[in-house]
Amino acid sequence: MSDGLVASLSGAARTYGGVRVLDDVSLDVEPGVTAVVGPNGSGKSTLLRVLVGATEPTAGEVRYTGATGPKPIGYLPQRVPFRDGFTARETLAFYARLVGDDPDAALERVGLGDAGDRHVEALSGGMRRLLGIAQAVLGDPSLVVLDEPASGLDPGMRERAFRAAANRADGDTGVVVSSHALDLVDAHADRIVILRRGRVGAAGPLDPLLDEHGAADASELYRAVVGEPGASRGAADAGDATEGDGEREGSDGEGDEDAEPDVHVTGVSDR
Template structure:
């Protein structure tokens, strides 16, 4: 998948500014501060956010009945009154997927017969991941899949994403959980103020910056790019960040269960 000179503006203010990237098979983690453009980028990859300029070239599913993109937005509006299995069965009829296998992949087999309204927020998040992966799409886009999950569920969510990311499947995940990036990601894209600060193979980037962890990579890349800790209230880039926060719901950090200095803070 190729992103070519992608710019997305809201009210004339750029949230993404001439972003060009290539996403190959495997798991790519998109990291950066709130308002850096992560959700806008993932929405553009999934096709829910049209570019203002530039383009996104996505993979096509060759098999009949196979969906080309699986997408987990930050908020998943599942309809109440149906069980977890019934919910996935509905989507499975559209893409020839196996709802029980999908539930098992995210550890929800025991909750299969629970109504949506009786599932915790974390369990609904896992159900959203299962829905995104139904039908084995060649591109899976997961926006903050670990948000609101306890440590065990976070690990399960990322392990499921990594397992799905085979030689012919591209999985793109946005996250603030840098320890899980270390454990599961093949590549990383770091955004700041709508621009790419660093991108590439995770091991190669850590070697390039002489660091051992993604958290240290983030700090080193930020220093090299001379990113300021604070920005002027009148800075257009900050206005663009606020625009994305308003649309993605990420402007309030109260739902972040893990705080990463320099990453979680705005």
């Protein structure tokens, strides 16, 4: 794994309506998988949007030291409104042409090789999330940021979606993923960032943090840092029940100005 940074936040803050949602957040994104966890309303989605440049920080800065290439950043928001009437292959083909990628190869990468001819409205929720991941990683970006890719899915599809995201991480690619599914964080994350009321409560490689806090797994680490029960380790995650329930329905002050646009081109309109 490379020692070089892919991206970094330095003293990042974001305020909405006088309420500070992010407060002096500094974060280095290295190659591998970085999981961002925290209670609903802790600022996870805002942090990810600041990281990809979709939301301007009120203070601080973002640097993309290792995010290079034709498409340096890939981003999957919590809601991706695919257009009905198009197949999965046609949907990816539109975006693939912009970055010189192969839509069939993109479908294979996330395990949707047999679903290319199915219309997007006929896909299950999990398959739509996988399609969103495929769309976000078109063009082989160096920085991949995925907001709740396993949200609202059954256990098998949660694992499949998270694994598809983690498979993108290598010696040059940093994957940042927010999630309430701490069992998947245990299984796939190299590093973890725990947010608490808009600030970083703990951050670093997962195993040393577990040792430091005397925790057996990510759920125990979460409880030690946040001071409340961790997210569910089963299928019916309370925090995963509905996509987008985290930041917008939390108490962090985010409002309409922080909502996703009605028409969103993943990895294109974000930049």
